[in-house]
Amino acid sequence: MPLIEPVPDVRSLDLLHSVAELGSIRQAALRHTMSQPAASMRLRSLERALDLQLLDRSHGRAQLTSAGVAVVQWSEEVLEGMRSLLLGAQAVRSDGKTHLRVVASMTVAEYLVPGWLNRLRASDPAIIVSLQMGNTQHVIEVMLRGDAEIGFVEGRHAPSELGSRTVQSDNLVVVVAPSHRWARRRKPVSALELSTTPLVVREAGSGTREVLEGAMSSRGLTLTTSVELGSTTAIKAAVASGAGPGVVSRLAIETDVQDGRLVVVATEGLLLERSIRMVWSKKRPLSSTAKRLVRQIDDSSSSRRPVQP
Amino acid sequence: MPLIEPVPDVRSLDLLHSVAELGSIRQAALRHTMSQPAASMRLRSLERALDLQLLDRSHGRAQLTSAGVAVVQWSEEVLEGMRSLLLGAQAVRSDGKTHLRVVASMTVAEYLVPGWLNRLRASDPAIIVSLQMGNTQHVIEVMLRGDAEIGFVEGRHAPSELGSRTVQSDNLVVVVAPSHRWARRRKPVSALELSTTPLVVREAGSGTREVLEGAMSSRGLTLTTSVELGSTTAIKAAVASGAGPGVVSRLAIETDVQDGRLVVVATEGLLLERSIRMVWSKKRPLSSTAKRLVRQIDDSSSSRRPVQP
DNA sequence: TAGTGGCATAAGGAAACCTTATAGCTATGT
């Protein structure tokens, strides 16, 4: 889903911001070290792109219209984001001794690792972490190749060349759109009912899918699929737009449930648990930075407590 | 303070984002309806602008480097901001009846409104909503000027020209970094202890701050501040990196607590509640779209259910 | 009424960008 054209130029937004602050196109042009006509033209083309009158030029100096004020506000988020991107790029460039390479499978990388890394960065902003993501197989390959110090996978695959340890548990849940009839249902969905309902799931070979099929086959049941998608995000989008029940990691849908996009349906008779394992190379000892990360993770899972104390 | 040149083009960031998702420059080019060489050149010039190697092209298909992953992450904020800007501009442009202008104070706008609007859009994709944010004062001004149909503020300010009604309640909580000693504490923090501890809080005049000071003064206590910051996000970042206890809205920290960046500390003896109020102009009746939003909100606060069914 | 600061338009040249055509490279399968 690319942005809708025409996309305004960020520097034009920046310029508009200066106009709002300084009250004149001329001053803004000076601040941005460009000629006044250039600034004037930029702003005009911005107005053309947004199809909005942003400035009122009929009173000598340029005055923001109400639409202009609104756009300035919205552009603040964009500018803030751009600033941190530029700053971040600079940091990566001037880089790093305390460099930690992490590779994780999708769900962990998307929903768990960011929290860990934020804490790690908070404890020492000089630490630079690069995160690579892929499926379980990919994680193993990267680790064996020595292209990352530490990895995370879902499920219980434990190749012999690599050490591994469980760091957290996760479980799968059934979700539906708020408009789906199951959203208002009180009784849990039985294993049998679930196995005969077409579900939106990940493609065969993914960790999520394996757990689901394993749980069903242990009860002598088989999975019925409605759509098979390649990412958790795709599943969430499909389910939210009415594609029927889907199965995803609980970790992946917390905010969607809070925002009312998805509703969790209780199930019974199926063990949809799986562990999240850390893997490392037995050949090389963990780097000190990697050790810190491990300590952070252990701390956070033991000291975690509910929001309601 | 203009942006530091060179500023990368947002469409290039968008393109990079697609490359990350689709795994190939060619596919990304297709999605963005441009030729493959054009995409290739855009990405190359993005790399030149940032002075970073973002893609590894040595294996047939393009693979993100660690720097590439980092840039994609940062660019997400930029793209998100640009998307809401474009959406907002579209809303301001179209004067039709499917157009709803909402203005909300920071906490509500960031943590509550997105969920409501998503549900509203789901119920009727034709509805176009523009969201503006600011402090309580700003919300009132916009409403009085008639630049929005409906507004949301924290606290109980009720100017006479505007109607208002409580739609939800919120409360403030004390949070600390997981490394802080209070994180492991069992006993609730007393009002007295809290009032004598330097806290990280919002600046004077903010709704959050007013509630906190009000609650303390009703017990004959006064607030001791350690740092005063201008946004909830800033407070969270400061607290997470060890600046001592902070006070923020519960709404704002749910995911941070889940991710282990912050820990909630129980308190006793202070009533840190506040209501979130909807405000509208008494002069004009609510538009039909606004009424739908109100109904959505009422529904969602009554039918909301916990993640664990 | 003159002056000052500010914005718009015009013209010319430089730079950026896109498209089509083409060639080289990598992985996969026979």
Add this chain to the structure above:
DNA sequence: ACATAGCTATAAGGTTTCCTTATGCCACTA
């Protein structure tokens, strides 16, 4: 080893965008 398929880079040519300088008009102010 060979061939095919899919992907990316380079080249050439044309269009569009953007900037700068020069100049005129307009609105406030003294």
